[in-house]
Amino acid sequence: xxxxxxxxxxxxxxxxxxxxxxxxxxxxxxxxxxxxxxxxxxxxxxxxxxxxxxxxxxxxxxxxxxxxxxxxxxxxxxxxxxxxxxxxxxxxxxxxxxxxxxxxxx
Amino acid sequence: xxxxxxxxxxxxxxxxxxxxxxxxxxxxxxxxxxxxxxxxxxxxxxxxxxxxxxxxxxxxxxxxxxxxxxxxxxxxxxxxxxxxxxxxxxxxxxxxxxxxxxxxxxxxxx
Numbered sequence: 001x002x003x004x005x006x007x008x009x010x011x012x013x014x015x016x017x018x019x020x021x022x023x024x025x026x027x028x029x030x031x032x033x034x035x036x037x038x039x040x041x042x043x044x045x046x047x048x049x050x051x052x053x054x055x056x057x058x059x060x061x062x063x064x065x066x067x068x069x070x071x072x073x074x075x076x077x078x079x080x081x082x083x084x085x086x087x088x089x090x091x092x093x094x095x096x097x098x099x100x101x102x103x104x105x106x
Numbered sequence: 107x108x109x110x111x112x113x114x115x116x117x118x119x120x121x122x123x124x125x126x127x128x129x130x131x132x133x134x135x136x137x138x139x140x141x142x143x144x145x146x147x148x149x150x151x152x153x154x155x156x157x158x159x160x161x162x163x164x165x166x167x168x169x170x171x172x173x174x175x176x177x178x179x180x181x182x183x184x185x186x187x188x189x190x191x192x193x194x195x196x197x198x199x200x201x202x203x204x205x206x207x208x209x210x211x212x213x214x215x216x
Binding site: 042043046047048049050053054055057058060061065070071072073099100101102103104105106 | 143146149150151152159160161162163164165166167168169170171172173176177180185186187210213214215216
Protein backbone atom coordinates (compact mmCIF):
# COMPACT_ATOMS: atom_id res chain seq x y z
CA UNK A 1 0.00 0.00 0.00
CA UNK A 2 2.74 2.39 1.06
CA UNK A 3 4.82 1.35 -1.92
CA UNK A 4 1.90 2.02 -4.27
CA UNK A 5 1.39 5.47 -2.77
CA UNK A 6 5.06 6.30 -3.14
CA UNK A 7 5.04 5.10 -6.75
CA UNK A 8 2.01 7.25 -7.52
CA UNK A 9 3.60 10.26 -5.84
CA UNK A 10 6.85 9.81 -7.75
CA UNK A 11 4.93 9.44 -10.99
CA UNK A 12 2.98 12.62 -10.28
CA UNK A 13 6.19 14.49 -9.47
CA UNK A 14 7.93 13.26 -12.62
CA UNK A 15 4.95 14.27 -14.76
CA UNK A 16 5.04 17.71 -13.18
CA UNK A 17 8.77 18.03 -13.80
CA UNK A 18 8.30 17.17 -17.47
CA UNK A 19 6.50 20.48 -17.93
CA UNK A 20 8.79 22.67 -15.85
CA UNK A 21 11.18 24.27 -18.29
CA UNK A 22 14.69 25.56 -17.72
CA UNK A 23 14.83 29.33 -18.39
CA UNK A 24 18.59 29.33 -19.04
CA UNK A 25 18.28 26.56 -21.62
CA UNK A 26 15.30 28.40 -23.10
CA UNK A 27 17.36 31.55 -23.53
CA UNK A 28 19.92 29.59 -25.55
CA UNK A 29 17.17 28.16 -27.74
CA UNK A 30 15.41 31.50 -28.26
CA UNK A 31 17.63 32.97 -30.98
CA UNK A 32 15.25 32.16 -33.83
CA UNK A 33 12.29 33.51 -31.84
CA UNK A 34 14.12 36.78 -31.12
CA UNK A 35 13.97 37.87 -34.77
CA UNK A 36 10.25 38.58 -34.39
CA UNK A 37 9.53 38.49 -30.65
CA UNK A 38 12.57 40.47 -29.50
CA UNK A 39 15.50 39.30 -27.42
CA UNK A 40 13.58 39.26 -24.14
CA UNK A 41 10.17 38.67 -25.68
CA UNK A 42 9.20 42.34 -25.80
CA UNK A 43 8.64 42.53 -29.55
CA UNK A 44 9.01 45.89 -31.27
CA UNK A 45 6.79 44.99 -34.22
CA UNK A 46 3.13 45.15 -33.09
CA UNK A 47 2.24 42.29 -35.42
CA UNK A 48 4.05 39.89 -33.13
CA UNK A 49 2.94 39.29 -29.56
CA UNK A 50 4.95 40.21 -26.53
CA UNK A 51 5.89 37.04 -24.68
CA UNK A 52 7.83 38.55 -21.79
CA UNK A 53 6.11 37.96 -18.47
CA UNK A 54 3.39 35.75 -19.95
CA UNK A 55 2.37 32.69 -17.93
CA UNK A 56 4.72 29.79 -18.58
CA UNK A 57 1.96 27.21 -18.91
CA UNK A 58 0.05 29.38 -21.40
CA UNK A 59 3.12 29.82 -23.61
CA UNK A 60 3.79 26.08 -23.49
CA UNK A 61 0.18 25.39 -24.41
CA UNK A 62 0.30 27.86 -27.32
CA UNK A 63 3.45 26.25 -28.75
CA UNK A 64 1.90 22.79 -28.50
CA UNK A 65 -1.21 24.06 -30.29
CA UNK A 66 0.82 25.58 -33.13
CA UNK A 67 2.49 22.21 -33.49
CA UNK A 68 -0.76 20.22 -33.44
CA UNK A 69 -2.49 22.66 -35.79
CA UNK A 70 -5.12 23.66 -33.25
CA UNK A 71 -3.72 27.13 -33.76
CA UNK A 72 -3.17 27.90 -37.39
CA UNK A 73 -0.37 30.29 -38.22
CA UNK A 74 1.94 29.72 -41.15
CA UNK A 75 5.02 31.30 -39.53
CA UNK A 76 4.63 29.62 -36.16
CA UNK A 77 3.85 26.26 -37.71
CA UNK A 78 7.23 26.27 -39.42
CA UNK A 79 9.02 27.45 -36.30
CA UNK A 80 7.64 24.83 -33.91
CA UNK A 81 7.96 21.89 -36.31
CA UNK A 82 11.43 21.01 -35.06
CA UNK A 83 10.91 21.79 -31.39
CA UNK A 84 10.76 18.96 -28.85
CA UNK A 85 8.46 19.09 -25.84
CA UNK A 86 11.51 19.96 -23.72
CA UNK A 87 12.45 22.81 -26.08
CA UNK A 88 8.93 24.24 -25.83
CA UNK A 89 8.97 23.97 -22.03
CA UNK A 90 12.39 25.68 -21.86
CA UNK A 91 11.32 28.52 -24.18
CA UNK A 92 8.12 29.05 -22.21
CA UNK A 93 10.11 29.19 -18.96
CA UNK A 94 12.55 31.73 -20.42
CA UNK A 95 9.93 34.19 -21.67
CA UNK A 96 7.83 33.82 -18.52
CA UNK A 97 10.89 34.82 -16.47
CA UNK A 98 11.29 38.13 -18.33
CA UNK A 99 9.60 41.42 -17.43
CA UNK A 100 6.80 42.65 -19.66
CA UNK A 101 3.13 41.70 -19.71
CA UNK A 102 0.97 42.32 -16.66
CA UNK A 103 -2.33 41.17 -15.27
CA UNK A 104 -5.21 43.56 -15.83
CA UNK A 105 -7.74 43.82 -13.05
CA UNK A 106 -11.12 45.51 -13.58
CA UNK B 107 0.70 63.28 -69.96
CA UNK B 108 -0.63 59.77 -69.85
CA UNK B 109 2.25 58.70 -67.61
CA UNK B 110 1.54 61.61 -65.32
CA UNK B 111 -2.13 60.81 -64.92
CA UNK B 112 -1.35 57.17 -64.20
CA UNK B 113 1.15 58.11 -61.51
CA UNK B 114 -1.28 60.62 -60.03
CA UNK B 115 -3.96 57.97 -59.78
CA UNK B 116 -1.47 55.54 -58.32
CA UNK B 117 -0.42 58.07 -55.70
CA UNK B 118 -4.02 58.84 -54.83
CA UNK B 119 -4.83 55.16 -54.58
CA UNK B 120 -1.84 54.45 -52.32
CA UNK B 121 -2.75 57.44 -50.17
CA UNK B 122 -6.33 56.30 -49.77
CA UNK B 123 -5.25 52.77 -49.00
CA UNK B 124 -2.90 54.02 -46.30
CA UNK B 125 -5.57 56.28 -44.81
CA UNK B 126 -7.98 53.35 -44.80
CA UNK B 127 -5.45 51.14 -43.06
CA UNK B 128 -4.79 53.84 -40.48
CA UNK B 129 -8.53 54.21 -39.78
CA UNK B 130 -8.97 50.48 -39.39
CA UNK B 131 -6.22 50.42 -36.75
CA UNK B 132 -7.63 53.28 -34.70
CA UNK B 133 -8.98 52.03 -31.38
CA UNK B 134 -10.48 53.94 -28.48
CA UNK B 135 -9.01 52.69 -25.20
CA UNK B 136 -11.71 54.34 -23.09
CA UNK B 137 -14.51 52.68 -25.09
CA UNK B 138 -12.48 49.47 -25.03
CA UNK B 139 -12.29 49.54 -21.26
CA UNK B 140 -16.08 49.31 -21.07
CA UNK B 141 -16.32 46.71 -23.81
CA UNK B 142 -13.68 44.62 -22.03
CA UNK B 143 -15.89 44.01 -18.99
CA UNK B 144 -16.67 40.47 -20.17
CA UNK B 145 -13.01 39.78 -21.00
CA UNK B 146 -11.97 40.76 -17.51
CA UNK B 147 -14.22 38.08 -16.06
CA UNK B 148 -11.38 35.70 -16.98
CA UNK B 149 -8.42 37.84 -18.11
CA UNK B 150 -8.78 40.18 -15.15
CA UNK B 151 -8.41 37.54 -12.49
CA UNK B 152 -4.73 36.95 -11.72
CA UNK B 153 -3.84 33.23 -11.57
CA UNK B 154 -7.22 32.26 -13.11
CA UNK B 155 -6.96 29.01 -15.05
CA UNK B 156 -8.45 27.39 -18.12
CA UNK B 157 -9.49 23.78 -17.50
CA UNK B 158 -9.13 20.65 -19.64
CA UNK B 159 -6.33 21.29 -20.27
CA UNK B 160 -5.29 23.36 -17.31
CA UNK B 161 -3.20 26.47 -17.95
CA UNK B 162 -3.38 30.09 -16.89
CA UNK B 163 -5.63 32.46 -18.79
CA UNK B 164 -3.07 34.68 -20.57
CA UNK B 165 -2.08 38.14 -19.40
CA UNK B 166 -3.15 40.85 -21.84
CA UNK B 167 -1.95 43.97 -20.04
CA UNK B 168 0.65 45.71 -22.20
CA UNK B 169 0.16 43.42 -25.20
CA UNK B 170 0.36 44.93 -28.72
CA UNK B 171 -3.06 46.07 -29.97
CA UNK B 172 -2.43 44.82 -33.49
CA UNK B 173 -1.64 41.33 -32.20
CA UNK B 174 -4.76 41.23 -29.99
CA UNK B 175 -6.93 42.12 -32.99
CA UNK B 176 -5.34 39.40 -35.12
CA UNK B 177 -5.80 36.86 -32.31
CA UNK B 178 -9.49 37.82 -31.91
CA UNK B 179 -10.04 37.50 -35.66
CA UNK B 180 -8.37 34.08 -35.64
CA UNK B 181 -10.64 32.93 -32.79
CA UNK B 182 -13.67 34.28 -34.67
CA UNK B 183 -12.63 32.51 -37.88
CA UNK B 184 -11.95 29.26 -36.04
CA UNK B 185 -8.23 29.40 -36.82
CA UNK B 186 -7.55 29.12 -33.13
CA UNK B 187 -9.39 26.31 -31.44
CA UNK B 188 -10.90 27.51 -28.19
CA UNK B 189 -14.67 27.29 -27.83
CA UNK B 190 -15.08 30.05 -25.25
CA UNK B 191 -12.92 32.52 -27.15
CA UNK B 192 -14.60 31.58 -30.43
CA UNK B 193 -18.01 32.37 -28.90
CA UNK B 194 -16.75 35.63 -27.41
CA UNK B 195 -15.01 36.84 -30.54
CA UNK B 196 -18.00 35.93 -32.71
CA UNK B 197 -20.06 38.65 -31.00
CA UNK B 198 -17.46 41.38 -31.59
CA UNK B 199 -17.44 43.85 -34.46
CA UNK B 200 -14.14 45.03 -35.94
CA UNK B 201 -14.53 48.31 -34.01
CA UNK B 202 -15.12 46.40 -30.75
CA UNK B 203 -11.93 44.43 -31.39
CA UNK B 204 -9.75 47.48 -32.00
CA UNK B 205 -11.22 49.29 -28.99
CA UNK B 206 -10.68 46.32 -26.67
CA UNK B 207 -7.17 45.86 -28.06
CA UNK B 208 -6.40 49.56 -27.52
CA UNK B 209 -7.50 49.24 -23.90
CA UNK B 210 -5.28 46.23 -23.09
CA UNK B 211 -2.36 47.79 -24.96
CA UNK B 212 -2.72 50.97 -22.87
CA UNK B 213 -2.08 49.12 -19.60
CA UNK B 214 1.48 49.95 -18.45
CA UNK B 215 3.92 47.06 -18.61
CA UNK B 216 6.26 45.81 -15.93
